[in-house]
Amino acid sequence: MAWFSRRDRRSSKPNPGEQRLTKREVGRVPLLQVQGLDVYYGRAHALQSVSLELNQGVLGIVGRNGMGKTTLCNAIVGLVPASGSVKVAGEEILGLSPHEITRLGIAYVPQGRRVWPSLSVDETLHLVASHRRDVERIYTMFPRLGERKRNGGSQLSGGEQQML
Structure with a gap:
């Protein structure tokens, strides 16, 4: 929390x-x-x-x-x-x-991380976001995700998976 x-x-x-x-x-x-x-x-x-x-x-x-x-x-x-x-x-x-x-x-960020291991960070965000501007806002709030946008969910650390 x-x-x-x-x-x-x-x-x-x-x-x-x-x-x-x-x-x-x-x-x-x-x-x-x-x-x-x-x-x-x-x-x-x-x-x-x-x-x-x-x-x-x-x-x-x-x-x-x-x-x-x-x-x-x-x-x-x-x-x-x-x-x-x-x-x-x-x-x-x-x-x-x-x-x-x-x-x-x-x-509250629960411990369980539900990420798609085969989708990139960018693909995941575009899949769940309502608008493109939401994705850009997320990258602004979590710059580390922007740095890892081409990485798959399984390649992220636990903290990065929670951000995602």
Whole structure:
């Protein structure tokens, strides 16, 4: 999961009753605050009242298989239904769609890499992009992919495959 310092593209006007934090206040609150997070898969209680606070920096979530690491990340970015509270820089995001959460600058890159090994980077991007300008924008965001545009997916490093 990553936080990109990107301006919120939603309306700059807060909803009635909603208060936005100033830049100074944002520096004083945890970057990520999870309180009482519960996730169910059917009748199975996968996450039980998880609470944590993270300040800005680098973080790793470590645990044995089946302990809820992926479910926690999926709940934070809105990929699975959850109850409780998830705040980023003081702003509640639980209940927003994954698309809305991404627009706030929060992303989750799962470990699995689904690349076509025989297609070049350029062929892959043109296959999945809606417009040519999207491909150029991707090359601008990830210059390393531009350098490797003729390489096949299987020739990329793990990090490059995640970029792709």
